[in-house]
Structure formats: C-alpha cells, structure tokens
Amino acid sequence: MSQTREAAVPIEHQPSRPPTRVHRAWFVAAVTFVTIIGAAAFRSLPGLLIDPLNQEFGWSRGTIGAAVSLNLALYGLTAPFAAALMDRFGIRKVVAVALTVIAAGSGLTVWMTAAWQLWLCWGLLVGLGSGSMALAFAATVTNRWFTERRGLVTGILTAASASGQLIFLPILSWTVQSHGWRPAAVTVALAALTVVPFVWLLLRDHPADVGVRPYGAREFVPKPPPVTGAARRSLSVLASAVRTGPFWLLAGTFAICGASTNGLIQTHFVPAAHDHGMPVTAAASLLAVIGVFDVVGTIASGWFTDRFEPRRLLAVYYALRGVSLLFLPMLLTPTVHPPMIFFIVFYGLDWVATVPPTLALCREHYGEDSAIVFGWVLASHQVGAALVAYLGGVARDVFGSYDMVWYASGALCAAAALMALVIRRQPAATKVGELAVAG
Known part of the structure; x- marks a missing residue:
C-alpha cells in the first residue's frame, strides 16, 4: 500500500490506544539503551587483555591485535546484514540471538590454549554477535519509532555504549588485576546473557505492534x-550507494573515526600508558572517564544535529580530535596529571559525537534505506578500527613505542575534517535508487 493510500485510511479504522503521558517510543528507547549498556562489556575488555595474554601465552601484541582486528572488522561488516535481518525477522529475535552468541564467544575463551582459539572465540563469535546489534540496531529503532527528535535519540542510544564502558571498565580492570583475565571474560558473558530477558519481554519491533503512531507522526503507520x-x-x-559520492566520503570519514577511537585509544591506550609506568587500573579508569564525557558529548551532538548543518559539525569534531592526538605522546607519564585529565575529558566529548551527524547525512541522502547504508558506513568504521588495532600492535613491537601511531592518527583526522566539508547537501527525501539513476 502506498504512503498516499495509507494517509487516506480513516482514523477510526486505525488501531489506537488510550493516550499516555509518555509515548511508548521512549520506553522502547530506554530498553534499547539498557540492552546496549549490557552488551558494552565486550567493548571494554580487549585493551585489558593484551598484557595478560602476552605474559601468560607469550603471544605478541601483533598476534593479539589481529584477533581484536578480526572482532572489529566483523563488528562492522555484519552490521548492514543485521539491519536487513531486523527487517526480515524483527529486532527482538536478532538482538536476542546476537547477545547469546556474544556470551558463548566470551565464555569459551577461558579454555583457550592457542592463538587461533582467541581468533575463533573473541574474533569470530564475539565479532559476529556484536556486529548484529551494532549501531545499526540504534538506527533501526530510531527510524521506526521516531519521526521527531531523531538526532537526540541517536545521540542517547550511541551514548549507551559509553555508559556501558563506564560501568564495566573499572570492574573488569580490577578483576583482571586481582583475579586474572578469565573471570573478566566470564563477567562479559554473564552481562550479555542478563540482558536477553529484557530484550525478549520488553522490546517491540514496530509502533504498530502496540497500536501507536511513531513519536511525532501525525498518522498511524x-x-x-x-x-x-x-x-x-x-x-x-x-551496489546503489557506491555509485554516489556522499557514500565514499561518509565511509572514509567514519573509517578514520573508528581508527582513532576503537582501534587506537580503546585498544592501545592502556598498554601505551602502562609502557610509561602508569598502573593498568589508573589507565583503565581514564578510559572510563572518557565514557562519562562520551555520554555528554554524544547527546549534545544529537541536539546540535537537530539544529545545525551536520557536515560542519563533522569537520569540527574531526579537526579537534586530530589536534588532541598530536599532544598525547607528551602527556603520557607514570602519574595522572591535569593536562592528561584535560585530554581525557576533551577526547571523551568527541569520542562518538560523529555518529548523530553521520546518521543524519545518511538519512538525508538515502531515505528509507538509510539504516542499511549506515550499516555499510559503520563497516568502514570498524575496518579502520581493525587496521589500527593490528598496525598499532605491530608498530609497538617494531618501534618500541606508540608515538608514530598517535601522530599518524592525528594527520588522518585532519584529512577527515576536509572530507566532511566536501559532502554536498541533498533533499532529505532522496533515496539510494534515485541517486543511482541520476548518476
């Protein structure tokens, strides 16, 4: 049925519920937020595993980084297929299965004795599971349940991952230091399993399932x-998106975003700080502080995205991030001092502030297919993260420090700022197929 005919359906023939003070979409967003928090435990662990696995098994940082790289790559490459699977089977089923796979992959690592088992469990299983409920999950929920406040909701749901990092990173770092890495891996598995009942019982796939309109919509959908x-x-x-220029610019900028966050800081900040004599627990606590300010920065970015030009926001975010990375090598010392705290706060505010404007640009250029296109853009984010997670470990093995990695990442961020400014504005209703035909 076309959109025009749907609009013509008399309101008395449409399902309805008694009006409530809080729209059901906000409850769905809250459940999604909690789900992402529970699944965020696996995002906190890789940087804490590098030194313990190196000491216990003698695996090089490059070898361990390769497993993290596989995890990050699959996290991104699975996302566009996950968005389509949610259209086919529903959000609840896909997310519940994904959380179970994450729990299995993390739990099985406690019995591993060879590097290929790390690649299988943490790289393959956790990568596939996490990719199935990546940011495409947040994009799908936002697109279905909201027609207004999308930028704000995107910022809130993106911030959920940072909130999970805030909750789990200090706990996992203490667990690794006090009891070893195996109890930490079990904690991740249990956290993922705990969220499954919330998803199954409380999450709903579409507003029509409960007889309400999307938030801000004037008509029943x-x-x-x-x-x-x-x-x-x-x-x-x-295939249609790659024929358009904005896709490559968005994918390129987001690849650099992933390289400078998940691939660089999340994976290598703790071992890099430890190289300079900083205790692991102190370095992990600094990453948790990034999570605190990430929540503030991402929600604020969503608010800004509803009001300002997304291209310009992206350019500012990437430029500031690049400048901050150039100063990081001189800030790493055995103790936590005010300039380092300033860097952490600044980097936290900018961590994934790029997500709301990037998703807004996907909606602007690709319409109803924006969630899947964003999934492919997210894949580039994770490929960039995967490359730096691996190359950063190799650089540390070869040069004995991470300095070159910080400088190179800063230069990449400057390039991303320029790329963001090149993205052209398009009518909000434009879709992939229309752009492809026009091309």
Whole structure:
C-alpha cells in the first residue's frame, strides 16, 4: 500500500490506544539503551587483555591485535546484514540471538590454549554477535519509532555504549588485576546473557505492534510485511550507494573515526600508558572517564544535529580530535596529571559525537534505506578500527613505542575534517535508487 493510500485510511479504522503521558517510543528507547549498556562489556575488555595474554601465552601484541582486528572488522561488516535481518525477522529475535552468541564467544575463551582459539572465540563469535546489534540496531529503532527528535535519540542510544564502558571498565580492570583475565571474560558473558530477558519481554519491533503512531507522526503507520532476501537487499543497497559520492566520503570519514577511537585509544591506550609506568587500573579508569564525557558529548551532538548543518559539525569534531592526538605522546607519564585529565575529558566529548551527524547525512541522502547504508558506513568504521588495532600492535613491537601511531592518527583526522566539508547537501527525501539513476 502506498504512503498516499495509507494517509487516506480513516482514523477510526486505525488501531489506537488510550493516550499516555509518555509515548511508548521512549520506553522502547530506554530498553534499547539498557540492552546496549549490557552488551558494552565486550567493548571494554580487549585493551585489558593484551598484557595478560602476552605474559601468560607469550603471544605478541601483533598476534593479539589481529584477533581484536578480526572482532572489529566483523563488528562492522555484519552490521548492514543485521539491519536487513531486523527487517526480515524483527529486532527482538536478532538482538536476542546476537547477545547469546556474544556470551558463548566470551565464555569459551577461558579454555583457550592457542592463538587461533582467541581468533575463533573473541574474533569470530564475539565479532559476529556484536556486529548484529551494532549501531545499526540504534538506527533501526530510531527510524521506526521516531519521526521527531531523531538526532537526540541517536545521540542517547550511541551514548549507551559509553555508559556501558563506564560501568564495566573499572570492574573488569580490577578483576583482571586481582583475579586474572578469565573471570573478566566470564563477567562479559554473564552481562550479555542478563540482558536477553529484557530484550525478549520488553522490546517491540514496530509502533504498530502496540497500536501507536511513531513519536511525532501525525498518522498511524502500518507495520510493513517482513522483507525477504536480507543478504540480497543489503548488497543491492550497497551496489546503489557506491555509485554516489556522499557514500565514499561518509565511509572514509567514519573509517578514520573508528581508527582513532576503537582501534587506537580503546585498544592501545592502556598498554601505551602502562609502557610509561602508569598502573593498568589508573589507565583503565581514564578510559572510563572518557565514557562519562562520551555520554555528554554524544547527546549534545544529537541536539546540535537537530539544529545545525551536520557536515560542519563533522569537520569540527574531526579537526579537534586530530589536534588532541598530536599532544598525547607528551602527556603520557607514570602519574595522572591535569593536562592528561584535560585530554581525557576533551577526547571523551568527541569520542562518538560523529555518529548523530553521520546518521543524519545518511538519512538525508538515502531515505528509507538509510539504516542499511549506515550499516555499510559503520563497516568502514570498524575496518579502520581493525587496521589500527593490528598496525598499532605491530608498530609497538617494531618501534618500541606508540608515538608514530598517535601522530599518524592525528594527520588522518585532519584529512577527515576536509572530507566532511566536501559532502554536498541533498533533499532529505532522496533515496539510494534515485541517486543511482541520476548518476
């Protein structure tokens, strides 16, 4: 049924519920927030595993970084297919299965004795599970349940990952230091399993499931039928998107975003600080502080995205991030001092502030396919993260320090700022297919 015909359906024939003071969409967003927090434990652990695995098994940082790299790459490459799977099977089923896979992958690591088992459990299983509920999960919920406040909701849901890092990172770092890395891996598995009942009982796939309109919509939106051929649809959307210039610019900037956050700071900050004599628990606590200010920065970025030009916001975010990375090598010392705290606060505010404007630009250029396109853009984010997670470990093995990695990442961020400014504005209703035909 077309959008015009749907609008013509008499309101008395549309399902309805008695009005409530708080729209149901906000409850769904709250459940999504809690789900992402519970799954964020696995994002906190990789940087804490490098030194313990190196000491216990003698694996090089490059070898361990390769497993983290596989995890990050699959996290991104699975995301666009996950968005299509959610259209086919529903959000609840996909997210519940993903959390179970994460729990299995993390729990099985306690019995590993060889590097290939780390790649299988942490790289493959946790990578696939986490990718199935990556930021495409937040994008799908936002697109279905909200027609207003999308930038703000995107910022809140993106901040959930940082909130989870804030909660779990100090706990996991203390666990690793006091009891070893195995209890920390079990903690991640239990955290993922704990969230499954919340998803299954409280999350709903579409506003029509409970007879309400999307938040801000003036008309009831019927639930669309399941979309078959999830893989085919993801690939067809990609085939159309790659013919457009904005896709490559968004993918390029987001790859640099991933390289300078998940790949660089999240994976290598703790071992780099430890190289300079800082205790692991202190370095992990600094990462947790990044999580605190990440929440503030991402929600603020969502608010800004609803009011200002997303391209310019991205340019400012990347430029400031690049400048801060150039100063990091001189800030690493055995103790935590005010300039380091300033860097942590600043970097936290900018950590994933790039997500709301990037998602807004995907909506602007690709319309109804924006969640899947954003999934592919997220894939580039994680490929960039994966490359730096691996190359950063290799650079540390070869040069004995991370200095060159910080400087190179700063230069990449400067390039991302310029790329963001090149993205052209398009009508908000433009879709992938229309752009492809126009091309």
